[in-house]
Amino acid sequence: MMTTPTTTETRKIGLISLGCAKNLVDAEILLGDAKRHGYELTTETDEADVVLVNTCGFIDPAKEESIGAILEAHRRRLHGAKAGQKLVVGGCLSQRYSTDLATQLPEVDAFLGLDEIKNAGSFFDRLLDEDEAREGALVEVSRRAAYIPDYDTPRVRLTASHTAYVKIAEGCNHPCSFCVIPRMRGRHRSRTIDSVVKEVEGLVASGVKEINLISQDTTYYGMDLWEEKAGPRQPVDAARGPGLPALLDALSAIPGEFWIRLLYTHPAHWSDDMIAAIARNPKVVRYVDMPLQHIHDTMLDAMRRETDRGHIERLIDRMRAGIPGLTIRTTFIVGFPGEAEEHFQSLLEFMKDRRFERLGVFNYSKEEESRAAKLPGQIHGGTKKRRQREAMLVQQEIAAEHALAQVGKEMTVLADTTLLGRTEGDAPDVDCRVHFMKPVEAGTFHRVRVTGTRGYDIEAEPLGNSLVS
Numbered sequence: 001m002m003t004t005p006t007t008t009e010t011r012k013i014g015l016i017s018l019g020c021a022k023n024l025v026d027a028e029i030l031l032g033d034a035k036r037h038g039y040e041l042t043t044e045t046d047e048a049d050v051v052l053v054n055t056c057g058f059i060d061p062a063k064e065e066s067i068g069a070i071l072e073a074h075r076r077r078l079h080g081a082k083a084g085q086k087l088v089v090g091g092c093l094s095q096r097y098s099t100d101l102a103t104q105l106p107e108v109d110a111f112l113g114l115d116e117i118k119n120a121g122s123f124f125d126r127l128l129d130e131d132e133a134r135e136g137a138l139v140e141v142s143r144r145a146a147y148i149p150d151y152d153t154p155r156v157r158l159t160a161s162h163t164a165y166v167k168i169a170e171g172c173n174h175p176c177s178f179c180v181i182p183r184m185r186g187r188h189r190s191r192t193i194d195s196v197v198k199e200v201e202g203l204v205a206s207g208v209k210e211i212n213l214i215s216q217d218t219t220y221y222g223m224d225l226w227e228e229k230a231g232p233r234q235p236v237d238a239a240r241g242p243g244l245p246a247l248l249d250a251l252s253a254i255p256g257e258f259w260i261r262l263l264y265t266h267p268a269h270w271s272d273d274m275i276a277a278i279a280r281n282p283k284v285v286r287y288v289d290m291p292l293q294h295i296h297d298t299m300l301d302a303m304r305r306e307t308d309r310g311h312i313e314r315l316i317d318r319m320r321a322g323i324p325g326l327t328i329r330t331t332f333i334v335g336f337p338g339e340a341e342e343h344f345q346s347l348l349e350f351m352k353d354r355r356f357e358r359l360g361v362f363n364y365s366k367e368e369e370s371r372a373a374k375l376p377g378q379i380h381g382g383t384k385k386r387r388q389r390e391a392m393l394v395q396q397e398i399a400a401e402h403a404l405a406q407v408g409k410e411m412t413v414l415a416d417t418t419l420l421g422r423t424e425g426d427a428p429d430v431d432c433r434v435h436f437m438k439p440v441e442a443g444t445f446h447r448v449r450v451t452g453t454r455g456y457d458i459e460a461e462p463l464g465n466s467l468v469s
Contacts, residue, residue, distance in 0.1 A: 037121025
Protein backbone atom coordinates (compact mmCIF):
# COMPACT_ATOMS: atom_id res chain seq x y z
CA MET A 1 0.00 0.00 0.00
CA MET A 2 1.32 3.46 -0.90
CA THR A 3 2.00 5.81 1.99
CA THR A 4 2.71 9.49 2.25
CA PRO A 5 5.90 10.39 4.14
CA THR A 6 5.40 11.83 7.61
CA THR A 7 7.76 13.93 9.67
CA THR A 8 8.51 10.91 11.90
CA GLU A 9 9.64 8.69 9.03
CA THR A 10 13.22 8.53 7.81
CA ARG A 11 13.21 9.85 4.29
CA LYS A 12 14.92 7.66 1.73
CA ILE A 13 16.95 8.33 -1.40
CA GLY A 14 17.22 5.95 -4.33
CA LEU A 15 20.35 6.55 -6.42
CA ILE A 16 21.02 5.74 -10.07
CA SER A 17 24.61 6.85 -10.72
CA LEU A 18 26.06 6.84 -14.23
CA GLY A 19 29.35 7.90 -15.76
CA CYS A 20 32.92 8.00 -14.51
CA ALA A 21 34.58 7.79 -11.09
CA LYS A 22 34.57 11.60 -10.82
CA ASN A 23 30.80 11.52 -11.10
CA LEU A 24 30.67 8.76 -8.50
CA VAL A 25 32.54 10.94 -5.99
CA ASP A 26 30.00 13.71 -6.64
CA ALA A 27 27.23 11.24 -5.81
CA GLU A 28 29.03 10.25 -2.59
CA ILE A 29 29.28 13.91 -1.53
CA LEU A 30 25.64 14.54 -2.39
CA LEU A 31 24.56 11.55 -0.31
CA GLY A 32 26.85 12.66 2.51
CA ASP A 33 25.03 15.95 2.84
CA ALA A 34 21.66 14.24 2.50
CA LYS A 35 22.59 11.84 5.31
CA ARG A 36 23.52 14.85 7.46
CA HIS A 37 19.92 16.00 6.96
CA GLY A 38 18.51 12.64 8.05
CA TYR A 39 18.14 10.88 4.70
CA GLU A 40 18.89 7.20 4.21
CA LEU A 41 20.11 5.52 1.01
CA THR A 42 17.97 2.65 -0.24
CA THR A 43 18.64 0.16 -3.02
CA GLU A 44 14.89 -0.21 -3.54
CA THR A 45 14.00 2.84 -5.59
CA ASP A 46 10.27 2.08 -5.33
CA GLU A 47 10.54 2.80 -1.58
CA ALA A 48 12.41 6.10 -2.01
CA ASP A 49 11.00 9.55 -1.32
CA VAL A 50 13.54 10.94 -3.80
CA VAL A 51 15.04 9.14 -6.78
CA LEU A 52 18.19 10.83 -8.01
CA VAL A 53 19.58 10.06 -11.46
CA ASN A 54 23.22 11.19 -11.40
CA THR A 55 23.89 11.67 -15.10
CA CYS A 56 26.84 11.76 -17.49
CA GLY A 57 26.81 14.31 -20.30
CA PHE A 58 30.22 13.73 -21.88
CA ILE A 59 29.39 12.03 -25.20
CA ASP A 60 26.22 11.08 -27.09
CA PRO A 61 25.99 7.44 -25.90
CA ALA A 62 26.34 8.60 -22.29
CA LYS A 63 23.68 11.25 -22.77
CA GLU A 64 21.34 8.70 -24.33
CA GLU A 65 21.93 6.33 -21.42
CA SER A 66 21.17 9.14 -18.98
CA ILE A 67 17.93 10.13 -20.70
CA GLY A 68 16.90 6.47 -20.81
CA ALA A 69 17.55 6.10 -17.08
CA ILE A 70 15.50 9.23 -16.31
CA LEU A 71 12.51 8.02 -18.33
CA GLU A 72 12.75 4.53 -16.81
CA ALA A 73 12.80 5.99 -13.30
CA HIS A 74 9.66 7.98 -14.15
CA ARG A 75 7.97 4.89 -15.59
CA ARG A 76 8.70 2.92 -12.41
CA ARG A 77 7.17 5.53 -10.14
CA LEU A 78 3.97 5.39 -12.18
CA HIS A 79 3.67 1.69 -11.36
CA GLY A 80 3.82 1.14 -7.63
CA ALA A 81 6.44 3.56 -6.35
CA LYS A 82 5.98 5.44 -3.09
CA ALA A 83 3.30 8.13 -3.25
CA GLY A 84 4.71 11.60 -3.67
CA GLN A 85 8.06 10.33 -4.88
CA LYS A 86 10.21 13.05 -6.46
CA LEU A 87 12.46 12.52 -9.47
CA VAL A 88 15.66 14.59 -9.44
CA VAL A 89 18.34 14.82 -12.13
CA GLY A 90 21.90 15.69 -11.15
CA GLY A 91 25.39 15.32 -12.61
CA CYS A 92 26.94 16.62 -15.81
CA LEU A 93 23.80 16.46 -17.95
CA SER A 94 21.92 18.57 -15.42
CA GLN A 95 24.77 21.07 -15.22
CA ARG A 96 24.98 21.37 -18.99
CA TYR A 97 21.34 21.24 -20.11
CA SER A 98 19.11 21.95 -17.10
CA THR A 99 17.27 24.86 -18.76
CA ASP A 100 16.45 22.86 -21.89
CA LEU A 101 15.72 19.64 -20.02
CA ALA A 102 13.30 21.37 -17.65
CA THR A 103 11.16 22.06 -20.72
CA GLN A 104 11.82 18.84 -22.61
CA LEU A 105 11.44 16.49 -19.63
CA PRO A 106 8.32 17.56 -17.68
CA GLU A 107 8.55 14.17 -15.92
CA VAL A 108 11.43 15.53 -13.81
CA ASP A 109 10.65 17.38 -10.57
CA ALA A 110 14.04 19.03 -10.03
CA PHE A 111 17.51 19.58 -11.45
CA LEU A 112 20.61 19.85 -9.27
CA GLY A 113 23.95 21.31 -10.44
CA LEU A 114 27.51 20.21 -9.73
CA ASP A 115 28.16 22.99 -7.23
CA GLU A 116 24.89 22.34 -5.41
CA ILE A 117 25.75 18.78 -4.30
CA LYS A 118 27.15 20.16 -1.04
CA ASN A 119 23.65 21.43 -0.14
CA ALA A 120 21.67 18.44 -1.41
CA GLY A 121 19.97 17.72 1.91
CA SER A 122 18.30 21.11 2.21
CA PHE A 123 17.44 20.98 -1.51
CA PHE A 124 15.59 17.67 -1.04
CA ASP A 125 13.85 19.03 2.07
CA ARG A 126 12.58 22.02 0.13
CA LEU A 127 11.40 19.83 -2.72
CA LEU A 128 9.50 17.41 -0.48
CA ASP A 129 8.08 20.02 1.89
CA GLU A 130 6.52 22.32 -0.69
CA ASP A 131 2.94 22.98 0.33
CA GLU A 132 1.63 23.66 -3.15
CA ALA A 133 2.15 21.99 -6.48
CA ARG A 134 4.99 23.60 -8.40
CA GLU A 135 4.66 24.72 -11.98
CA GLY A 136 7.73 23.42 -13.72
CA ALA A 137 10.83 21.85 -12.21
CA LEU A 138 12.85 23.20 -9.29
CA VAL A 139 16.22 24.12 -10.80
CA GLU A 140 19.35 24.88 -8.79
CA VAL A 141 22.32 24.95 -11.16
CA SER A 142 25.07 27.54 -10.85
CA ARG A 143 26.15 29.20 -14.07
CA ARG A 144 29.81 28.30 -13.60
CA ALA A 145 31.00 25.37 -11.49
CA ALA A 146 33.57 26.35 -8.85
CA TYR A 147 33.08 23.90 -5.96
CA ILE A 148 35.73 21.48 -4.74
CA PRO A 149 35.42 19.14 -1.73
CA ASP A 150 37.65 19.13 1.34
CA TYR A 151 38.92 16.35 3.60
CA ASP A 152 36.03 16.78 6.04
CA THR A 153 33.28 16.96 3.41
CA PRO A 154 30.66 14.34 4.40
CA ARG A 155 30.54 11.38 2.04
CA VAL A 156 28.64 8.12 1.77
CA ARG A 157 31.09 5.81 0.04
CA LEU A 158 29.62 3.76 -2.80
CA THR A 159 32.69 1.65 -3.56
CA ALA A 160 33.73 -1.61 -1.89
CA SER A 161 35.14 -1.06 1.60
CA HIS A 162 38.74 -1.73 0.50
CA THR A 163 38.94 0.74 -2.39
CA ALA A 164 38.17 4.46 -2.71
CA TYR A 165 38.37 7.35 -5.15
CA VAL A 166 39.91 10.61 -3.93
CA LYS A 167 39.25 13.70 -6.03
CA ILE A 168 42.41 15.82 -5.78
CA ALA A 169 41.24 18.56 -8.15
CA GLU A 170 38.25 19.61 -10.20
CA GLY A 171 37.77 21.30 -13.56
CA CYS A 172 40.05 21.44 -16.59
CA ASN A 173 42.16 24.04 -18.42
CA HIS A 174 42.86 22.01 -21.56
CA PRO A 175 41.50 23.21 -24.93
CA CYS A 176 40.79 19.77 -26.48
CA SER A 177 38.55 20.45 -29.46
CA PHE A 178 36.36 17.35 -28.97
CA CYS A 179 35.56 18.02 -25.29
CA VAL A 180 33.16 20.28 -23.40
CA ILE A 181 34.16 19.32 -19.85
CA PRO A 182 35.64 22.78 -19.11
CA ARG A 183 32.22 24.26 -19.94
CA MET A 184 30.53 21.94 -17.46
CA ARG A 185 33.07 21.67 -14.66
CA GLY A 186 34.92 24.97 -14.88
CA ARG A 187 38.62 25.75 -14.74
CA HIS A 188 41.11 23.54 -12.93
CA ARG A 189 41.27 24.02 -9.17
CA SER A 190 43.42 21.90 -6.86
CA ARG A 191 42.94 20.92 -3.25
CA THR A 192 45.85 21.49 -0.90
CA ILE A 193 48.24 18.65 -0.10
CA ASP A 194 47.18 18.84 3.54
CA SER A 195 43.52 18.39 2.61
CA VAL A 196 44.21 15.31 0.46
CA VAL A 197 46.55 13.77 3.06
CA LYS A 198 43.95 14.13 5.82
CA GLU A 199 41.29 12.46 3.69
CA VAL A 200 43.58 9.56 2.77
CA GLU A 201 44.67 9.14 6.40
CA GLY A 202 41.04 8.68 7.36
CA LEU A 203 40.39 6.21 4.55
CA VAL A 204 43.46 4.11 5.38
CA ALA A 205 42.51 4.10 9.06
CA SER A 206 39.09 2.74 8.06
CA GLY A 207 40.68 -0.19 6.22
CA VAL A 208 40.93 1.07 2.64
CA LYS A 209 43.69 -0.73 0.72
CA GLU A 210 43.57 1.16 -2.58
CA ILE A 211 43.52 4.93 -3.06
CA ASN A 212 42.65 6.00 -6.61
CA LEU A 213 43.61 9.64 -7.23
CA ILE A 214 41.30 11.29 -9.74
CA SER A 215 40.56 14.64 -11.40
CA GLN A 216 40.09 15.76 -14.97
CA ASP A 217 43.90 15.90 -15.25
CA THR A 218 45.81 14.62 -12.22
CA THR A 219 49.17 15.68 -13.72
CA TYR A 220 48.03 19.32 -13.56
CA TYR A 221 47.52 18.97 -9.81
CA GLY A 222 48.97 21.91 -7.87
CA MET A 223 50.11 23.80 -10.94
CA ASP A 224 47.26 26.26 -10.54
CA LEU A 225 48.39 26.91 -6.96
CA TRP A 226 51.94 27.56 -8.14
CA GLU A 227 50.62 29.82 -10.91
CA GLU A 228 48.77 31.90 -8.34
CA LYS A 229 52.01 32.46 -6.43
CA ALA A 230 54.18 33.01 -9.49
CA GLY A 231 51.77 35.37 -11.18
CA PRO A 232 49.71 34.94 -14.35
CA ARG A 233 52.58 35.88 -16.68
CA GLN A 234 55.04 33.43 -15.16
CA PRO A 235 55.45 29.94 -16.68
CA VAL A 236 53.90 27.09 -14.75
CA ASP A 237 56.55 24.53 -13.78
CA ALA A 238 55.23 21.04 -12.99
CA ALA A 239 58.33 20.25 -10.90
CA ARG A 240 57.94 23.26 -8.58
CA GLY A 241 55.40 24.26 -6.02
CA PRO A 242 52.77 22.01 -4.42
CA GLY A 243 52.57 19.62 -7.37
CA LEU A 244 51.86 15.94 -7.89
CA PRO A 245 55.36 14.67 -6.91
CA ALA A 246 55.08 16.38 -3.53
CA LEU A 247 51.58 14.95 -3.06
CA LEU A 248 52.75 11.41 -3.86
CA ASP A 249 55.62 11.75 -1.37
CA ALA A 250 53.24 12.99 1.33
CA LEU A 251 50.69 10.23 0.74
CA SER A 252 53.38 7.55 0.68
CA ALA A 253 54.51 8.64 4.15
CA ILE A 254 51.13 7.66 5.65
CA PRO A 255 51.60 4.45 7.71
CA GLY A 256 49.87 1.30 6.52
CA GLU A 257 49.76 -1.18 3.65
CA PHE A 258 47.87 0.32 0.71
CA TRP A 259 48.15 1.15 -2.98
CA ILE A 260 48.10 4.63 -4.50
CA ARG A 261 46.92 4.72 -8.12
CA LEU A 262 47.07 7.59 -10.65
CA LEU A 263 44.12 7.94 -13.01
CA TYR A 264 43.36 10.46 -15.77
CA THR A 265 46.82 11.89 -16.49
CA HIS A 266 47.64 14.06 -19.52
CA PRO A 267 50.83 13.61 -21.59
CA ALA A 268 51.44 17.36 -21.80
CA HIS A 269 52.25 17.73 -18.10
CA TRP A 270 54.41 14.73 -17.25
CA SER A 271 57.85 15.58 -15.91
CA ASP A 272 60.95 13.61 -14.93
CA ASP A 273 60.19 14.56 -11.33
CA MET A 274 56.79 12.85 -11.57
CA ILE A 275 58.39 9.72 -13.00
CA ALA A 276 60.97 9.73 -10.19
CA ALA A 277 58.25 10.21 -7.57
CA ILE A 278 56.46 7.05 -8.73
CA ALA A 279 59.73 5.12 -8.86
CA ARG A 280 60.84 6.08 -5.34
CA ASN A 281 57.51 5.43 -3.61
CA PRO A 282 56.65 1.71 -3.37
CA LYS A 283 53.05 2.44 -2.36
CA VAL A 284 52.43 4.13 -5.72
CA VAL A 285 51.55 1.30 -8.09
CA ARG A 286 53.45 0.93 -11.35
CA TYR A 287 50.38 1.89 -13.34
CA VAL A 288 49.64 5.03 -15.32
CA ASP A 289 46.34 5.91 -16.98
CA MET A 290 47.25 8.36 -19.78
CA PRO A 291 44.72 8.92 -22.60
CA LEU A 292 46.66 9.81 -25.77
CA GLN A 293 43.62 10.06 -28.11
CA HIS A 294 45.74 9.73 -31.31
CA ILE A 295 49.33 9.62 -32.51
CA HIS A 296 49.33 11.25 -35.94
CA ASP A 297 50.42 14.89 -35.70
CA THR A 298 47.64 16.07 -38.01
CA MET A 299 45.04 14.56 -35.71
CA LEU A 300 46.75 15.70 -32.51
CA ASP A 301 46.84 19.23 -33.87
CA ALA A 302 43.16 19.12 -34.88
CA MET A 303 42.29 17.74 -31.44
CA ARG A 304 44.33 20.54 -29.81
CA ARG A 305 46.09 18.04 -27.57
CA GLU A 306 49.12 20.26 -26.84
CA THR A 307 51.50 17.40 -27.72
CA ASP A 308 52.98 15.83 -30.85
CA ARG A 309 54.12 12.33 -31.74
CA GLY A 310 57.74 13.02 -30.88
CA HIS A 311 56.84 14.26 -27.40
CA ILE A 312 54.63 11.23 -26.74
CA GLU A 313 57.20 8.69 -27.90
CA ARG A 314 59.99 10.27 -25.88
CA LEU A 315 57.73 10.44 -22.83
CA ILE A 316 56.80 6.76 -23.06
CA ASP A 317 60.49 5.84 -23.37
CA ARG A 318 61.33 7.90 -20.28
CA MET A 319 58.43 6.45 -18.30
CA ARG A 320 59.30 2.83 -19.10
CA ALA A 321 62.99 3.42 -18.37
CA GLY A 322 62.32 5.30 -15.14
CA ILE A 323 59.57 3.02 -13.76
CA PRO A 324 60.49 -0.65 -14.23
CA GLY A 325 57.49 -2.94 -14.66
CA LEU A 326 55.18 -0.08 -15.61
CA THR A 327 51.68 -0.80 -16.94
CA ILE A 328 50.35 1.95 -19.20
CA ARG A 329 46.65 2.26 -19.91
CA THR A 330 45.64 4.57 -22.73
CA THR A 331 42.65 5.38 -24.92
CA PHE A 332 42.35 6.48 -28.54
CA ILE A 333 39.62 8.18 -30.56
CA VAL A 334 38.94 6.98 -34.11
CA GLY A 335 36.79 8.72 -36.69
CA PHE A 336 37.75 12.24 -35.63
CA PRO A 337 36.89 14.85 -38.32
CA GLY A 338 39.48 14.72 -41.09
CA GLU A 339 40.95 11.37 -40.05
CA ALA A 340 42.12 9.86 -43.33
CA GLU A 341 42.94 6.19 -43.75
CA GLU A 342 46.65 6.98 -43.55
CA HIS A 343 46.12 8.64 -40.16
CA PHE A 344 44.27 5.58 -38.90
CA GLN A 345 46.91 3.17 -40.22
CA SER A 346 49.57 5.25 -38.47
CA LEU A 347 47.65 4.75 -35.23
CA LEU A 348 47.47 0.97 -35.75
CA GLU A 349 51.21 0.77 -36.40
CA PHE A 350 51.87 2.79 -33.27
CA MET A 351 49.73 0.40 -31.22
CA LYS A 352 51.62 -2.60 -32.61
CA ASP A 353 54.98 -0.96 -31.96
CA ARG A 354 54.33 0.31 -28.42
CA ARG A 355 52.21 -2.62 -27.22
CA PHE A 356 50.25 -0.94 -24.43
CA GLU A 357 49.22 -3.34 -21.67
CA ARG A 358 45.76 -1.76 -21.34
CA LEU A 359 44.00 0.12 -24.13
CA GLY A 360 40.53 1.26 -25.14
CA VAL A 361 39.25 2.68 -28.43
CA PHE A 362 36.28 5.02 -28.76
CA ASN A 363 34.38 6.34 -31.73
CA TYR A 364 34.47 10.12 -32.06
CA SER A 365 31.30 11.73 -30.71
CA LYS A 366 30.25 15.05 -32.24
CA GLU A 367 29.56 17.25 -29.23
CA GLU A 368 27.58 20.43 -29.73
CA GLU A 369 29.42 23.55 -28.56
CA SER A 370 32.77 21.82 -29.11
CA ARG A 371 35.24 23.16 -31.67
CA ALA A 372 35.45 19.79 -33.38
CA ALA A 373 31.72 19.79 -34.12
CA LYS A 374 32.31 22.62 -36.59
CA LEU A 375 35.27 21.02 -38.35
CA PRO A 376 34.94 19.83 -41.96
CA GLY A 377 35.51 16.20 -42.86
CA GLN A 378 33.06 14.56 -40.43
CA ILE A 379 33.44 10.77 -40.68
CA HIS A 380 30.60 8.39 -41.53
CA GLY A 381 29.36 6.30 -38.60
CA GLY A 382 30.06 3.03 -40.41
CA THR A 383 33.68 4.03 -40.97
CA LYS A 384 34.07 4.86 -37.28
CA LYS A 385 32.74 1.46 -36.24
CA ARG A 386 35.00 -0.37 -38.71
CA ARG A 387 38.07 1.46 -37.44
CA GLN A 388 37.16 0.79 -33.83
CA ARG A 389 36.78 -2.96 -34.58
CA GLU A 390 40.10 -3.09 -36.40
CA ALA A 391 41.94 -1.28 -33.61
CA MET A 392 40.45 -3.47 -30.91
CA LEU A 393 41.37 -6.64 -32.83
CA VAL A 394 44.97 -5.44 -32.81
CA GLN A 395 44.78 -4.74 -29.07
CA GLN A 396 43.11 -8.07 -28.28
CA GLU A 397 46.11 -9.92 -29.66
CA ILE A 398 48.55 -7.72 -27.74
CA ALA A 399 46.58 -8.09 -24.49
CA ALA A 400 46.32 -11.87 -24.86
CA GLU A 401 50.08 -12.14 -25.39
CA HIS A 402 50.70 -9.92 -22.38
CA ALA A 403 48.46 -12.07 -20.19
CA LEU A 404 50.18 -15.25 -21.40
CA ALA A 405 53.58 -13.76 -20.51
CA GLN A 406 52.48 -13.52 -16.86
CA VAL A 407 52.09 -17.29 -16.50
CA GLY A 408 54.53 -18.66 -13.94
CA LYS A 409 55.17 -15.30 -12.26
CA GLU A 410 54.48 -14.53 -8.61
CA MET A 411 52.81 -11.22 -7.73
CA THR A 412 50.75 -9.38 -5.16
CA VAL A 413 47.03 -9.14 -5.87
CA LEU A 414 44.23 -7.19 -4.18
CA ALA A 415 41.16 -9.37 -3.73
CA ASP A 416 37.88 -7.66 -4.65
CA THR A 417 35.89 -10.81 -3.78
CA THR A 418 36.85 -14.27 -2.53
CA LEU A 419 37.38 -15.43 -6.13
CA LEU A 420 38.29 -12.28 -8.08
CA GLY A 421 41.10 -9.78 -7.66
CA ARG A 422 43.34 -7.32 -9.48
CA THR A 423 47.05 -6.80 -9.98
CA GLU A 424 48.61 -3.39 -9.43
CA GLY A 425 48.35 -3.01 -13.21
CA ASP A 426 44.56 -3.12 -13.13
CA ALA A 427 42.31 -0.26 -12.05
CA PRO A 428 38.82 -0.92 -10.63
CA ASP A 429 35.98 -1.52 -13.10
CA VAL A 430 37.95 -0.84 -16.31
CA ASP A 431 40.83 -3.33 -16.47
CA CYS A 432 41.53 -7.05 -16.24
CA ARG A 433 40.87 -9.42 -13.36
CA VAL A 434 42.62 -12.23 -11.54
CA HIS A 435 40.60 -15.43 -11.08
CA PHE A 436 41.67 -17.20 -7.88
CA MET A 437 41.77 -20.99 -8.14
CA LYS A 438 40.82 -21.18 -4.43
CA PRO A 439 38.87 -18.71 -2.26
CA VAL A 440 40.81 -15.97 -0.46
CA GLU A 441 39.86 -13.25 2.00
CA ALA A 442 38.25 -10.33 0.15
CA GLY A 443 39.52 -6.80 0.62
CA THR A 444 43.12 -7.80 1.38
CA PHE A 445 46.43 -8.39 -0.41
CA HIS A 446 47.59 -11.87 -1.39
CA ARG A 447 50.66 -13.40 -2.99
CA VAL A 448 49.76 -15.60 -5.95
CA ARG A 449 51.39 -17.55 -8.76
CA VAL A 450 49.86 -17.10 -12.21
CA THR A 451 48.82 -20.47 -13.65
CA GLY A 452 46.86 -19.60 -16.80
CA THR A 453 44.82 -17.08 -18.77
CA ARG A 454 41.19 -16.36 -19.62
CA GLY A 455 41.39 -13.97 -22.55
CA TYR A 456 42.51 -10.65 -21.05
CA ASP A 457 42.27 -12.07 -17.52
CA ILE A 458 44.64 -14.39 -15.68
CA GLU A 459 44.18 -17.36 -13.35
CA ALA A 460 46.26 -17.60 -10.19
CA GLU A 461 47.03 -20.00 -7.35
CA PRO A 462 47.07 -18.30 -3.89
CA LEU A 463 50.29 -18.84 -1.92
CA GLY A 464 51.09 -18.98 1.78
CA ASN A 465 48.29 -18.06 4.18
CA SER A 466 46.06 -16.53 1.49
CA LEU A 467 43.33 -19.16 1.72
CA VAL A 468 40.10 -18.80 3.64
CA SER A 469 38.10 -21.72 4.99
